[in-house]
């Protein structure tokens with residue numbers, strides 16, 4: 450290529466860049482890792498002590514790369530604080546998924562608990578304000594004590610509790626008379642098995 454041709458090529462390229470014909474080359478930097486929890490919902494709000502409480506969370510990966518989510522549910526009542534880790538879960542970049550954390554309440558004292566969950570920060574993450582998500586609260590009660598005069602467990606398993614389960618008989622999630630608290634064994638339907646569980650604890654008091 451002679452000198453004149455070099456000059457012509459250079460002028461054409463510079464002109465093309467000015468006219469926007471050639472794309473401007475930018476360095477594509479990877480986004481900063483950022484994981485978040487956006488939803489935390491308990492299956493039910495009244496849980497018999499010793500039963501399992503399923504807590505659903507929505508895990509969002511706002512970064513480019515796949516990340517492992519280590520989610521921890523926190524049930525807190527005064528000075529009592531129970532941390533329940535979920536199974537590690539991988540979520541691809543710019544994706545979200547729902548996961549369920551199974552909480553065993555055997556060692557938990559009776560009482561009202563605030564419910565929250567958090568995801569352990571991943572390597573390189575700087576925005577951790579979205580790693581925490583709070584729901585309302587759940588009550589750990591005697592198995593079968595799902596209601597009382599105020600509409601909440603009253604420390605006694607009696608006809609009020611049987612009556613509430615009876616009102617929900619045959620219901621499943623989405624039914625007009627569905628109440629997850631009446632689904633004593635948390636199998637997704639209120640039926641005679643739930644009545645039998647309340648009956649087994651009938652008369653018990655905290």
Ligand SMILES: [Ca+2]
Nearest residue numbers: 594596603605
């Ligand atoms: Ca009751």
Ligand SMILES: [Ca+2]
Nearest residue numbers: 632634636638
């Ligand atoms: Ca059931």
